[in-house]
Amino acid sequence: xxxxxxxxxxxxxxxxxxxxxxxxxxxxxxxxxxxxxxxxxxxxxxxxxxxxxxxxxxxxxxxxxxxxxxxxxxxxxxxxxxxxxxxxxxxxxxxxxxxxxxxxxxxxxxxxxxxxxxxxxxxxxxxxxxxxxxxxxxxxxxxxxxxxxxxxxxxxxxxxxxxxxxxxxxxxxxxxxxxxxxxxxxxxxxxxxxxxxxxxxxxxxxxxxxxxxxxxxxxxxxxxxxxxxxxxxxxxxxxxxxxxxxxxxxxxxxxxxxxxxxxxxxxxxxxxxxxxxxxxxxxxxxxxxxxxxxxxxxxxxxxxxxxxxxxxxxxxxxxxxxxxxxxxxxxxxxxxxxxxxxxxxxxxxxxxxxxxxxxxxxxxxxxxxxxxxxxxxxxxxxxxxxxxxxxxxxxxxxxxxxxxxxxxxxxxxxxxxxxxxxxxxxxxxxxxxxxxxxxxxxxxxxxxxxxxxxx
Numbered sequence: 001x002x003x004x005x006x007x008x009x010x011x012x013x014x015x016x017x018x019x020x021x022x023x024x025x026x027x028x029x030x031x032x033x034x035x036x037x038x039x040x041x042x043x044x045x046x047x048x049x050x051x052x053x054x055x056x057x058x059x060x061x062x063x064x065x066x067x068x069x070x071x072x073x074x075x076x077x078x079x080x081x082x083x084x085x086x087x088x089x090x091x092x093x094x095x096x097x098x099x100x101x102x103x104x105x106x107x108x109x110x111x112x113x114x115x116x117x118x119x120x121x122x123x124x125x126x127x128x129x130x131x132x133x134x135x136x137x138x139x140x141x142x143x144x145x146x147x148x149x150x151x152x153x154x155x156x157x158x159x160x161x162x163x164x165x166x167x168x169x170x171x172x173x174x175x176x177x178x179x180x181x182x183x184x185x186x187x188x189x190x191x192x193x194x195x196x197x198x199x200x201x202x203x204x205x206x207x208x209x210x211x212x213x214x215x216x217x218x219x220x221x222x223x224x225x226x227x228x229x230x231x232x233x234x235x236x237x238x239x240x241x242x243x244x245x246x247x248x249x250x251x252x253x254x255x256x257x258x259x260x261x262x263x264x265x266x267x268x269x270x271x272x273x274x275x276x277x278x279x280x281x282x283x284x285x286x287x288x289x290x291x292x293x294x295x296x297x298x299x300x301x302x303x304x305x306x307x308x309x310x311x312x313x314x315x316x317x318x319x320x321x322x323x324x325x326x327x328x329x330x331x332x333x334x335x336x337x338x339x340x341x342x343x344x345x346x347x348x349x350x351x352x353x354x355x356x357x358x359x360x361x362x363x364x365x366x367x368x369x370x371x372x373x374x375x376x377x378x379x380x381x382x383x384x385x386x387x388x389x390x391x392x393x394x395x396x397x398x399x400x401x402x403x404x405x406x407x408x409x410x411x412x413x414x415x416x417x418x419x420x421x422x423x424x425x426x427x428x429x430x431x432x433x434x435x436x437x438x439x440x441x442x443x444x445x446x447x448x449x450x451x452x453x454x455x
Contacts, residue, residue: 027156031159031163035163036326037167038167038186039327041171041174042182043258044328045175046178046179050180050183051257052249052252052257053121053125053180053254055241055253055256055257056119056245057125057126059238059241060109060113072091072094072095072141073147076088076144082144084215085205086215087212087218087219088141089141089207089208089210089212090215090219091219092140092207094216094219095138095141096137096138096209097137098137099134099136099137100137102130102133103127103130103133105130106127106130107126107130109126110122110124110125110127113126114126117245121180125184128184129184129188131188132188132191135188135191136191138195139198140198140204141204142207143155143198145204158197158201158202159194161193161197162191162193162197163190165189165190166186166187166190166191166193167190169185169190170182170187171186173185235378235379236371236378239375239379239382239398240382240398243379243383243386244391252391255337256334256337256452258327259319259334259336259338259341260337262319262334262338263337263339263341264341264345265315266309266312266315266342267308267345267349267352270304270352274353274356278353278356281300282356282361282416283360286357286360286417287357287416287418288416288417294420297418297420298420298423301353301420302426304352305349309434312346313438315339316339316343316435316438317339317438317441319335319338319339320336320338323338333448333449333451335445335448336447337449339439339445339446340392340449343434343435344396344399345402346399346435347402348402349431350423350424350428351406351409354410355370355371355409355412357412358416363415366415369412370408370411373405374409377401377402381400382394382398382401383397384397390452391449
């Protein structure tokens with residue numbers, strides 16, 4: 001207990017990492033609890049097609065965002081100039097210009113997207129929700145500076161407060177209108193509140209428009225590979241909705257989205273912890289430098305994976321029961337989605353901590369190659385699986401693709417001295433055991449997914 005107390009209250013890297021991890025988990029847990037509360041209320045006020053429509057909207061916006069990401073946040077985290085005012089203001093200026101261009105793009109592309117998905121409502125929804133991209137571009141670099149120093153208390157409080165405000169706005173509008181616009185204005189209200197609170201309550205000077213040529217050169221040089229990597233990351237994170245949007249009705253896509261919300265909890269939580277914590281740690285304690293660094297990172301990786309696999313076990317085993325207990329009967333088939341999708345994320349959880357070793361070392365090219373390879377394999381698995389076996393085939397194809405991509409991740413990790421063979425062997429064995437047990441226990445729910453396919 002004394003050692004734990006020193007870890008939690010000290011000012012060294014381990015102490016800051018422990019506190020930041022705890023705050024990230026607390027923040028993400030609180031965020032998901034509010035999202036769950038929102039879902040439980042809104043699924044009773046709105047129709048399933050509303051969630052299907054919004055899932056398409058967010059896929060499109062995430063695509064625009066990822067296909068134009070210059071890696072500003074990652075640059076601030078890893079750069080030696082990450083605390084220089086000229087560098088930060090130039091990064092912010094790039095971010096604002098990008099947000100404005102993306103918002104304009106939503107107006108231009110709304111009609112073609114609505115036609116492609118045969119959803120006329122998207123003509124009006126996309127440009128309005130697209131405003132959130134511009135709002136996010138105005139977020140001050142004070143957030144990234146706090147993240148760089150692993151000081152996340154205020155960020156966590158601000159994010160939860162803004163989300164709660166957006167939730168209240170969404171529920172109020174849904175109660176009055178029973179319209180999909182409740183989800184739109186909920187997102188906009190949360191983003192506006194987040195922007196206000198970051199500017200007022202985070203320490204540091206406000207950003208001003210500035211174009212420092214050396215700073216811009218460094219940001220663009222590092223960001224060109226991040227730009228391509230996030231495009232690939234979009235396919236990894238949103239490829240299922242792109243493909244399933246053509247194979248499922250809007251109502252079935254809404255049911256799938258509810259299942260995805262629950263099943264993705266372990267992976268998204270792990271991803272947030274890794275993004276916020278691992279780059280600063282890899283930067284200060286490169287695992288390839290000496291055995292002590294490697295061992296310390298190995299212990300941290302074991303603790304993180306152990307917690308995430310415990311969460312995954314809960315959703316894989318009891319996901320169908322959770323849906324039955326929590327949701328309206330119209331969403332009953334989401335139980336099978338939770339179970340199968342949780343199991344298909346096992347390969348991603350095992351490899352979760354490796355990519356950031358490359359980013360911390362400035363190897364954005366290697367990071368891109370790994371991300372692009374995984375994206376191509378996942379999209380191939382989704383399309384082939386969906387065309388042969390509908391929703392079930394798409395999810396299984398996605399999981400198999402991540403298994404095939406695993407050697408690519410290992411190669412990148414070994415290049416930076418980060419691969420931990422013992423960790424991977426342990427969790428591959430645990431993953432196989434969880435898969436066998438959960439599939440046996442929930443076989444009827446998995447088979448029932450065929451009811452969501454289009455005739």
